[in-house]
Amino acid sequence: xxxxxxxxxxxxxxxxxxxxxxxxxxxxxxxxxxxxxxxxxxxxxxxxxxxxxxxxxxxxxxxxxxxxxxxxxxxxxxxxxxxxxxxxxxxxxxxxxxxxxxxxxxxxxxxxxxxxxxxxxxxxxxxxxxxxxxxxxxxxx
Amino acid sequence: xxxxxxxxxxxxxxxxxxxxxxxxxxxxxxxxxxxxxxxxxxxxxxxxxxxxxxxxxxxxxxxxxxxxxxxxxxxxxxxxxxxxxxxxxxxxxxxxxxxxxxxxxxxxxxxxxxxxxxxxxxxxxxxxxxxxxxxxxxxxx
Amino acid sequence: xxxxxxxxxxxxxxxxxxxxxxxxxxxxxxxxxxxxxxxxxxxxxxxxxxxxxxxxxxxxxxxxxxxxxxxxxxxxxxxxxxxxxxxxxx
Amino acid sequence: xxxxxxxxxxxxxxxxxxxxxxxxxxxxxxxxxxxxxxxxxxxxxxxxxxxxxxxxxxxxxxxxxxxxxxxxxxxxxxxxxxxxxxxxxx
Numbered sequence: 001x002x003x004x005x006x007x008x009x010x011x012x013x014x015x016x017x018x019x020x021x022x023x024x025x026x027x028x029x030x031x032x033x034x035x036x037x038x039x040x041x042x043x044x045x046x047x048x049x050x051x052x053x054x055x056x057x058x059x060x061x062x063x064x065x066x067x068x069x070x071x072x073x074x075x076x077x078x079x080x081x082x083x084x085x086x087x088x089x090x091x092x093x094x095x096x097x098x099x100x101x102x103x104x105x106x107x108x109x110x111x112x113x114x115x116x117x118x119x120x121x122x123x124x125x126x127x128x129x130x131x132x133x134x135x136x137x138x139x140x141x
Numbered sequence: 142x143x144x145x146x147x148x149x150x151x152x153x154x155x156x157x158x159x160x161x162x163x164x165x166x167x168x169x170x171x172x173x174x175x176x177x178x179x180x181x182x183x184x185x186x187x188x189x190x191x192x193x194x195x196x197x198x199x200x201x202x203x204x205x206x207x208x209x210x211x212x213x214x215x216x217x218x219x220x221x222x223x224x225x226x227x228x229x230x231x232x233x234x235x236x237x238x239x240x241x242x243x244x245x246x247x248x249x250x251x252x253x254x255x256x257x258x259x260x261x262x263x264x265x266x267x268x269x270x271x272x273x274x275x276x277x278x279x280x281x282x
Numbered sequence: 283x284x285x286x287x288x289x290x291x292x293x294x295x296x297x298x299x300x301x302x303x304x305x306x307x308x309x310x311x312x313x314x315x316x317x318x319x320x321x322x323x324x325x326x327x328x329x330x331x332x333x334x335x336x337x338x339x340x341x342x343x344x345x346x347x348x349x350x351x352x353x354x355x356x357x358x359x360x361x362x363x364x365x366x367x368x369x370x371x372x
Numbered sequence: 373x374x375x376x377x378x379x380x381x382x383x384x385x386x387x388x389x390x391x392x393x394x395x396x397x398x399x400x401x402x403x404x405x406x407x408x409x410x411x412x413x414x415x416x417x418x419x420x421x422x423x424x425x426x427x428x429x430x431x432x433x434x435x436x437x438x439x440x441x442x443x444x445x446x447x448x449x450x451x452x453x454x455x456x457x458x459x460x461x462x
Contacts, residue, residue: 014155023178030171037164055345106251122371123298136299137370196435263461264388277389278460
């Protein structure tokens, strides 16, 4: 099953591991993006994500389809992105997959986070300490 | 920090995510190996792991050193392997890493599970349903 | 932008920096039923004060990215258009 | 195995299938202070009934794998030697 969500609360990582569980699966791979406390020497006070919700979910679901067409044995896929203010050290995104053998889970998750960063209409704004202006971030290729 | 352990109880995945947390880290990658209920059409009733404990820990620690020499920015590494009987669907091994950026966490975890399967002296025995003999498994390269 | 031919009203959504510059998250805009993406973008940039970020913007029409600014877009009444600054999800 | 020269006692550990065949997890064995890995393995295979799995075994001396069966091993009293069947961790 594909589990795709935009959430406003802390992501429950134990719950995500449960979504991946399957007696036929020997492997799960979980990627967690967390918020850092610094960027180029500036201290990050807080950061917030906003999304073009309907299109973000559409693109996240397309990523799931892409994964399933490239890695045929994937069992469950989870893509959760948190919106709003995300305190430092908390998860902003979780991408996970389970499969019978490890290579599919590992490769698909790595591919999916790259895809998310280039396709899913979500934006992050960082607010810095001191005199530094806040900034809308831009994912590099 | 390196967190390397052989455990006899269910692996607490939320605890592992906590070990990875760090304000300087933007990414964590977690690999979970779980027990499957079938092998080549035979139903697995139960399976059990045994280890050459002292050497297994030594090799697991060497894997951590290897990871740190290849991926310099890794922050925390976790390698936990469960021993004894592991019921179907439960985690037998968890390998995880955190880093400032995603590539190091993702690549190092994938490398580490390959290394573990070829170097760490741990063995798995599967007990099958029906007339099938139990089998000591062998990792393929 | 040539508004001599048939026109329709579309909903324009602004995100991130474009929303801050436009000072609104959405606006209803009258557009020709057929227009190139570049012309449309120029019009919206000028109308909503987005010149400082123009070079990095892309557009999405009914939740699909417009990949080429030379593409011709065909609009229907009530279509949705989004101004998409550089992404930073994940 | 040539036991004419000096000998020492080493602790041999058996794992997995080798433990089931040897019917013991460990045994103290007298070995020459210097011997090639192949000779040693042949001796242990024969002494502990491991012939059926001989071809897939490797050895570990004081927790380090012996990579080449042609290697000469130097033993001291109380050293640890492990019989390592094919691994299946992870």
